[in-house]
Amino acid sequence: MQRIPVAERADWRETAREHGFDFHSIDNDPYWDESAYYRFSLRQIEEDLEGPTEELENLCFAVVERAVADQEILSRLGIPASYWEYVAQSWHNKERNLYGRLDFSYDGTAPAKLLEYNADTPTTLYESSIFQWVWLEQAMERGLVPAGADQFNSLHERLLEALPQLGVSGALHIACASDSVEDRGTIEYIEDCARQAGLNTHLLYMEDIGVDQDGRFIDLDDRIITNLFKLYPWEWILQEEYGQHVPASGVHFIEPAWKMILSNKGLMALLWEMFEGHPNLLPCYFEDDPRASALGDDYVRKPLLSREGSNIRVVQDGQVSFENDGPYGAEGHVCQALHPLSQVDGNHAMVGCWLVASQPAGMCIREDRSLVTTDDARFIPHIILD
């Protein structure tokens, strides 16, 4: 795993515009960054990342299997008691999941360590699947990277295979919140894939959803929503006014409700408790667990439901070396052993491994100038070349 500076394609912004990739820069700061790329060996990808990703997904299933039958765990994760039965049913009914992303700290030599699982609402999807691939093809054509390079990326094909297998009958509604360009771009890509896969789709905003007198969800044209892909966190859905209608609404949700167990940082403590010593896991405990003191003076404290690096505190040598503000934390925290991200010239790289229908399907690397990957992170493409 090497970080290699490279010339940008002079026309990449035009290419992005042609592809409808319109969140490549955020507030004029680049989000898509092709001034460098990461090069991996095939062994690193297959043995250190792809294999562990598949294995960890199975360990996660073991956690869900346990959690849905254990009220103490569901309570610890902050899931309201009135939804325990609903969450458990979604698992017992084998509701299928579409996609997720495991985020690792990996340096190319030591085992990749799982930091968290974006199981419910991962973004970064379009750029991982399409724009990163376009970059590779053009960069090889133009001699910017060696010919014969490959990429850990079967996202698009896997999504087209998985979408028709979800058991969607009738139209698929696809929704996100209205005020994020990045979220909108992500659901537009999901819609594009769903249509290519032969599904009938309707895009809408979460804010536009209505409820009829029978407690069913409806869109702006008063069509009843029967299948809903929501790029919107389950914990928000359950806390908001309409959460109460979810169990009886009859809506087939994608991702299914059991995914809220995996998107919770408490997952990391549960994984460690059940599979302590696994080479791809870091010691991790709920903050109020006396065993957390075993972490000593170097650890990361994370709210159970934090997003985009908000409210993360890094403690090194007993001192707070990084802390981010944000709206999360009232729901409790976990403390995880510190395993700093691979760093080159102050660029800290997070390695995200994609799963589609629980199968490894690709990778994305995001770099941040800080120890913690935040919404300022930049997307850096990668290649595989031995």
Add this chain to the structure above:
Amino acid sequence: MMSASAIALSACEEPQVDAALFDSIQQCIDNKDFSAEICESNFVAAREQHAQVAPKYRSQADCEADFGGEQCETAPYRTESGGSVFMPLMMGYMMGSMLGGRGGMAAQPLYRSADDPKSFRTADNKNVGGRTGVTKVARSATARPSAKASTVSRGGFGARARGFSAGG
């Protein structure tokens, strides 16, 4: 028969069917094509559907923008937060023509929009023309209108998202 239907199809128009349109029971009775009993039972059937199938609005102003001043009424529904729901007044009804002894289609209510007040529209916004009495309408307009009693509230999702990306 064969050739007639072939011509109709080659004209590439939507198939037309006979229907009868009236402003009121009295107009139906005065028309004399139908008995008072038929006029009344069809009106009652259309009237019963009205509240369920009429377009719904959360403000009177929005409803009047589509259907005209003083052309809306309060629907027998409430939003979840207790607010009123508005719908256009029923301006007429459509029923089967009874020609050829068939009972024909089920009756349904009709409305008039502000931008085209001379024509009747079904609850699903299909224009059936402005002619009362027995006339021709597109077959698709005679389908049972969809229930729109539905929306009792909107906007119960999204509060947590203000200013934050939901992604990660």
